[in-house]
Amino acid sequence: MAPAISKPLLSDLVAQIGKVPLSHIRPVGDRPDLANVDNESGAGIPLIDLKKLNGPERPKVVEAIGRTCESDGFFMGMLRVAREFFHLPESERLKCYSDDPKKAIRLSTSFNVRTEKASGGHLRDGSELRALALRLLEAISESLGLERSHMVAAIGRHAQHMAVNYYPPCPQPELTYGLPGHKDPNAITLLLQDGVSGLQVQRGGRWVAVNPVPNALVINIGDQMQALSNDRYKSVLHRVIVNSAREREDLGADVLLADALADDGHPLAYRPFTFQEYYDEFWNMGLQSASCLDRFRGPEDP
Numbered sequence: 001m002a003p004a005i006s007k008p009l010l011s012d013l014v015a016q017i018g019k020v021p022l023s024h025i026r027p028v029g030d031r032p033d034l035a036n037v038d039n040e041s042g043a044g045i046p047l048i049d050l051k052k053l054n055g056p057e058r059p060k061v062v063e064a065i066g067r068t069c070e071s072d073g074f075f076m077g078m079l080r081v082a083r084e085f086f087h088l089p090e091s092e093r094l095k096c097y098s099d100d101p102k103k104a105i106r107l108s109t110s111f112n113v114r115t116e117k118a119s120g121g122h123l124r125d126g127s128e129l130r131a132l133a134l135r136l137l138e139a140i141s142e143s144l145g146l147e148r149s150h151m152v153a154a155i156g157r158h159a160q161h162m163a164v165n166y167y168p169p170c171p172q173p174e175l176t177y178g179l180p181g182h183k184d185p186n187a188i189t190l191l192l193q194d195g196v197s198g199l200q201v202q203r204g205g206r207w208v209a210v211n212p213v214p215n216a217l218v219i220n221i222g223d224q225m226q227a228l229s230n231d232r233y234k235s236v237l238h239r240v241i242v243n244s245a246r247e248r249e250d251l252g253a254d255v256l257l258a259d260a261l262a263d264d265g266h267p268l269a270y271r272p273f274t275f276q277e278y279y280d281e282f283w284n285m286g287l288q289s290a291s292c293l294d295r296f297r298g299p300e301d302p
């Protein structure tokens with residue numbers, strides 16, 4: 001039987017009332033300010049041919065990955081799954097509903113429904129992408145001047161989350177978000193967007209649109225990579241805005257860390273912590289700030 005939930009799913013609510021429900025309207029100071037988004041320079045987010053990691057040009061690709069991890073934390077590397085799922089009858093969709101953000105497979109309506117009022121429809125679920133993520137971790141190790149296997153070994157046991165995010169058309173996109181500004185808590189995120197824009201990254205204090213490039217993955221560094229690289233690589237603030245004309249979907253795969261610890265020859269910026277500790281803190285703080293890395297700054301015993 002479908003679980004009883006206190007809030008209707010947002011996609012159904014919007015279709016019924018044709019406007020953003022009051023509960024989902026953001027305070028005036030916390031709205032997307034759509035007129036003030038840089039839609040052009042997102043083209044400057046590097047497009048890297050990952051196939052070349054397997055050939056003679058590997059050193060150049062590794063260097064390009066390192067450069068972009070140090071500056072933007074974002075680079076670029078289609079699906080009908082979400083649309084099919086979200087067009088199923090409500091009773092079928094509710095079978096997947098859970099408000100527990102740590103559950104690997106769940107239907108939800110925001111980043112953290114326990115604390116957030118932001119809009120969105122998300123089917124979080126959890127293969128080939130893992131293999132690519134591990135190859136990227138190898139390239140990232142090399143870009144930091146480490147052995148190819150360093151990051152994967154440092155990470156040790158790891159898990160992967162997969163999320164299918166679905167954003168229904170929103171009649172008043174200026175009043176709310178698809179996902180509010182956040183940094184990813186994991187090590188690395190691989191994202192396959194459909195053809196609809198919505199993802200934005202903060203660069204130099206401005207929001208820049210990461211417009212979809214056909215067949216390209218968007219890859220971004222998360223908090224664990226920032227800690228593992230001892231702050232050399234940055235976990236980057238990003239958000240998703242919605243639009244009134246088109247639904248949008250994407251598929252994201254995150255590599256999570258079990259045990260994060262780094263020493264690249266500099267004083268450690270963070271005290272040793274396990275990913276479980278970090279993940280608990282991240283969800284408990286409820287997106288009050290974009291990341292909780294500062295709470296893990298060390299050393300523990302000065």
Ligand SMILES: O=C(O)CCC(=O)C(=O)O
Nearest residue numbers: 163165184199240250252
């Ligand atoms: O939907 C997107 O484009 C980004 C999703 C995202 O940032 C996330 O799931 O953490």
Ligand SMILES: [Fe+2]
Nearest residue numbers: 182183184238
């Ligand atoms: Fe994200």
